Amino acid sequence: QQQVKQSPQSLIVQKGGISIINCAYENTAFDYFPWYQQFPGKGPALLIAIRPDVSEKKEGRFTISFNKSAKQFSLHIMDSQPGDSATYFCAASNNQGGKLIFGQGTELSVKP
Amino acid sequence: GAVVSQHPSWVICKSGTSVKIECRSLDFQATTMFWYRQFPKQSLMLMATSNEGSKATYEQGVEKDKFLINHASLTLSTLTVTSAHPEDSSFYICSARPLAGSYNEQFFGPGTRLTVL
Numbered sequence: 001q002q003q004v005k006q007s008p009q010s011l012i013v014q015k016g017g018i019s020i021i022n023c024a025y026e027n028t029a030f031d032y033f034p035w036y037q038q039f040p041g042k043g044p045a046l047l048i049a050i051r052p053d054v055s056e057k058k059e060g061r062f063t064i065s066f067n068k069s070a071k072q073f074s075l076h077i078m079d080s081q082p083g084d085s086a087t088y089f090c091a092a093s094n095n096q097g098g099k100l101i102f103g104q105g106t107e108l109s110v111k112p
Numbered sequence: 113g114a115v116v117s118q119h120p121s122w123v124i125c126k127s128g129t130s131v132k133i134e135c136r137s138l139d140f141q142a143t144t145m146f147w148y149r150q151f152p153k154q155s156l157m158l159m160a161t162s163n164e165g166s167k168a169t170y171e172q173g174v175e176k177d178k179f180l181i182n183h184a185s186l187t188l189s190t191l192t193v194t195s196a197h198p199e200d201s202s203f204y205i206c207s208a209r210p211l212a213g214s215y216n217e218q219f220f221g222p223g224t225r226l227t228v229l
Binding site for chain 2: 032034042043044045046049089094095098099100103105107
């Protein structure tokens with residue numbers, strides 16, 4: 001119930017391509033769905049987040065698509081760049097304590 | 113804005129010693145801070161939730177006597193790993209939830225790499 005399942009585990013994309021990472025959850029009480037970017041040896045940084053009252057949110061090259069009925073959400077990185085190479089984590093939380101439940105992570109490599 | 117710092121950024125210690133890690137919110141007040149542990153190539157695992165002025169709440173399986181957490185002010189939480197052993201070697205990351213703003217939002221520190229010899 002508390003799990004967030006993330007796929008794929010790793011992803012290789014050519015420069016300029018679209019990177020897509022997917023997450024699925026079970027707990028319908030979740031009401032906040034952020035994506036984090038983490039570089040080796042660094043803490044995660046918030047990229048973009050969405051709440052279930054909208055189906056899509058875009059910030060620059062990053063877009064979250066949210067499907068409430070399927071309990072799935074995804075991150076799309078448009079025009080992927082080598083500098084985007086990092087590990088990406090999806091997460092979910094609710095207003096009962098606000099604890100973040102993280103997905104397993106996706107290691108993205110963007111080839112020049 | 114919303115900067116969280118950790119000190120030290122890395123530490124090496126001998127088995128059996130204690131290590132203290134500080135987490136500070138630099139430009140905001142945080143009633144709640146979270147402590148995570150991350151092993152190589154793995155996700156973040158929540159260890160405990162720290163609320164200012166009260167006892168921390170530990171996740172199942174986390175030894176509260178081994179990982180002492182103190183949240184003495186609205187900008188500082190500390191994690192002390194007592195009697196550290198090699199299996200405690202990991203990347204420890206804190207996050208802080210602003211007093212003002214979204215209830216769910218957390219800002220993460222840069223992490224502390226602990227190596228126990």
